[in-house]
Amino acid sequence: MILSSAGLATLFERLTAAGHRIVAPTRDGDRVDFAEVTSPQAVAFDAVQTVRSAKAVLFPPVEPMLRYRTAGHDVQDEAIAPDARPTMLFGARPCDARSIATLKAVFTWDSPDPYVEPRLAATTIVTIACTKADAYCFCTSVGGGPADPQGSDILLTPIADDRWAADVRTDKGRALVAAAPGAFEPAGGHGAAAARPIADVPARFGLAALQQRLPGLFEQDALWIEQSLRCLGCGACAFVCPTCTCFDIQDERGRDGGVRLRCWDSCGFGQFTLHASGHNPRTRQSERWRQRVLHKFAYQPERLGVLGCVGCGRCSRSCPVDMNLAEHVQMLAEATA
Amino acid sequence: MSTLVDRARALLEAGTVQVVIGFGAGSEPGRVRPVFVRKAEACDSLVADARHRPNLCTYLLKPEIRAMGRPAIVVGAAGLRTLLQLAVENQITDGAVHVLYLDADGAVCELPTLAAIEERAAMLPPDAVVSAPAPGATGAATSAASAGPVGIEQVDALPLDERWAFWQNELSRCIRCYACRAACPLCYCSRCIVDVNQPQWIPVAADAFGTLEWNVVRAMHLAGRCVECGSCADACPVGIRIDLLNRVLASEARSHFGAEPGRSLRREYALSTFRPDDTADFIR
Numbered sequence: 367m368i369l370s371s372a373g374l375a376t377l378f379e380r381l382t383a384a385g386h387r388i389v390a391p392t393r394d395g396d397r398v399d400f401a402e403v404t405s406p407q408a409v410a411f412d413a414v415q416t417v418r419s420a421k422a423v424l425f426p427p428v429e430p431m432l433r434y435r436t437a438g439h440d441v442q443d444e445a446i447a448p449d450a451r452p453t454m455l456f457g458a459r460p461c462d463a464r465s466i467a468t469l470k471a472v473f474t475w476d477s478p479d480p481y482v483e484p485r486l487a488a489t490t491i492v493t494i495a496c497t498k499a500d501a502y503c504f505c506t507s508v509g510g511g512p513a514d515p516q517g518s519d520i521l522l523t524p525i526a527d528d529r530w531a532a533d534v535r536t537d538k539g540r541a542l543v544a545a546a547p548g549a550f551e552p553a554g555g556h557g558a559a560a561a562r563p564i565a566d567v568p569a570r571f572g573l574a575a576l577q578q579r580l581p582g583l584f585e586q587d588a589l590w591i592e593q594s595l596r597c598l599g600c601g602a603c604a605f606v607c608p609t610c611t612c613f614d615i616q617d618e619r620g621r622d623g624g625v626r627l628r629c630w631d632s633c634g635f636g637q638f639t640l641h642a643s644g645h646n647p648r649t650r651q652s653e654r655w656r657q658r659v660l661h662k663f664a665y666q667p668e669r670l671g672v673l674g675c676v677g678c679g680r681c682s683r684s685c686p687v688d689m690n691l692a693e694h695v696q697m698l699a700e701a702t703a
Numbered sequence: 704m705s706t707l708v709d710r711a712r713a714l715l716e717a718g719t720v721q722v723v724i725g726f727g728a729g730s731e732p733g734r735v736r737p738v739f740v741r742k743a744e745a746c747d748s749l750v751a752d753a754r755h756r757p758n759l760c761t762y763l764l765k766p767e768i769r770a771m772g773r774p775a776i777v778v779g780a781a782g783l784r785t786l787l788q789l790a791v792e793n794q795i796t797d798g799a800v801h802v803l804y805l806d807a808d809g810a811v812c813e814l815p816t817l818a819a820i821e822e823r824a825a826m827l828p829p830d831a832v833v834s835a836p837a838p839g840a841t842g843a844a845t846s847a848a849s850a851g852p853v854g855i856e857q858v859d860a861l862p863l864d865e866r867w868a869f870w871q872n873e874l875s876r877c878i879r880c881y882a883c884r885a886a887c888p889l890c891y892c893s894r895c896i897v898d899v900n901q902p903q904w905i906p907v908a909a910d911a912f913g914t915l916e917w918n919v920v921r922a923m924h925l926a927g928r929c930v931e932c933g934s935c936a937d938a939c940p941v942g943i944r945i946d947l948l949n950r951v952l953a954s955e956a957r958s959h960f961g962a963e964p965g966r967s968l969r970r971e972y973a974l975s976t977f978r979p980d981d982t983a984d985f986i987r
Contacts, residue, residue, distance in 0.1 A: 686885070687736055687737050688735070
């Protein structure tokens with residue numbers, strides 16, 4: 367099908383009127399980030415990538431889980447239902463759509479997560495294929511690509527500044543088309559042949575070679591120390607990452623009760639693995655860096671069957687000291703165990 | 704005139720230092736990254752510009768770097784002030800760091816002792832650090848201040864409710880990644896107050912209350928100590944101008960207590976100095 371800018375305006379209008387939330391990349395100064403919008407005018411179409419990922423739509427930085435009141439020895443708790451309004455995530459990139467598989471694998475692993483699961487069900491992902499990339503993009507090294515459809519409910523491919531070829535791929539995608547009559551037009555004479563050239567993202571490393579080598583590198587201390595020397599141990603990489611899902615549960619307590627919160631956490635923090643006994647199995651930054659790399663490229667594929675990285679490059683763009691994941695992983699793929 | 708690379712090479716060859724902490728080429732043109740050069744033949748990778756961020760003095764206290772031996776560090780004006788403040792706070796000892804100071808014109812000068820650093824720092828113009836622009840891309844490739852007020856004068860000029868709205872909007876982006884803390888050479892506590900969790904003193908949630916509390920605590924703990932290098936704001940992945948909080952407090956500390964952190968080796972904390980002749984009577 368074809369989506370024109372007029373059709374897009376109709377789509378936004380219909381969904382907004384129906385009470386849907388629309389989240390899309392928006393510009394604030396030099397920074398492009400996801401935010402709630404009601405009109406396509408607010409969407410930043412030209413950015414390679416947003417600073418933060420869209421994972422907050424499904425997995426917010428702070429999730430209030432329950433409220434409780436105490437009176438003497440009595441405790442009364444009340445669950446807090448997640449805000450799972452119907453949502454269109456618009457203008458995400460193919461790497462963002464691909465990250466949903468990782469979130470899904472983590473949050474539905476043994477029992478479905480009562481917060482993320484309803485939001486997953488209520489979210490429709492409309493992706494725009496990339497016509498440009500930057501030095502930090504490496505989707506093609508981790509199985510994705512600038513026009514990769516995986517995870518998208520509708521994949522839009524630019525034909526002109528105001529026209530997109532729409533590949534409606536799922537029931538959710540079809541429901542969105544049905545919710546906004548007139549927004550999408552049949553393809554007619556316009557075909558995929560007229561689509562704009564997709565971005566060129568050269569592969570940086572061979573995934574198979576990397577995954578074969580990683581287990582043997584665990585004890586190569588010098589390698590991990592050298593790679594992580596400049597790492598400051600902040601959580602910027604984990605918090606802009608679309609697939610990092612670690613969290614910490616906190617009680618914010620007043621005198622007569624409080625609220626239980628689920629907050630983002632990062633394996634880069636020294637306190638992440640601090641035990642109640644005082645023992646910390648990862649005292650050095652090099653061990654935390656190793657954990658980050660192995661979790662994404664070895665443990666998650668092994669345990670959950672999905673990679674923990676989609677090659678969006680956000681971690682490397684945001685790092686205050688220019689840690690570059692693709693470069694480091696490439697080095698590992700070429701390292702001798 | 705010998706270059707930074709020549710000096711660094713000579714220091715490593717002579718065994719005067721075992722590592723040179725400086726900047727080298729980064730992921731893309733215009734971006735740099737901290738490098739730790741341990742071999743004389745690798746000194747060619749050093750970039751002779753000390754205006755980049757983060758503030759490299761942050762690395763002096765890291766155990767992995769300390770384990771390498773005596774370091775030389777490439778610094779500009781902000782670095783000189785940081786080193787003096789670290790010395791005042793007993794974090795570095797005399798002679799422990801060999802300084803390769805790059806002045807505004809790019810000329811390099813070696814400062815092997817604290818006294819030499821103090822003497823050179825005394826020659827800095829009063830606004831040497833605040834006015835020093837970082838060239839091109841600095842730390843994070845995506846870090847950029849948002850539209851709106853850019854200096855403390857502009858923020859201060861806003862009516863109270865607009866100023867409050869400005870900060871609420873800025874802090875609403877905070878994700879509690881603590882990049883600001885990690886990139887600050889004077890945030891060196893082995894256990895930050897926000898990590899003291901039995902009980903949890905400072906709320907860790909990235910919500911309106913938690914982010915306000917964290918950012919105010921961070922700024923207050925640096926009041927009278929901050930040398931205004933800007934490393935915190937540059938490290939912020941979501942472009943919050945948190946340095947403005949520090950700059951306001953620095954100017955308050957300056958005007959009320961005459962505090963000039965990092966200008967000399969005199970120990971004079973605005974917030975923890977007691978003088979018998981204090982003009983205020985609450986302390987007596």
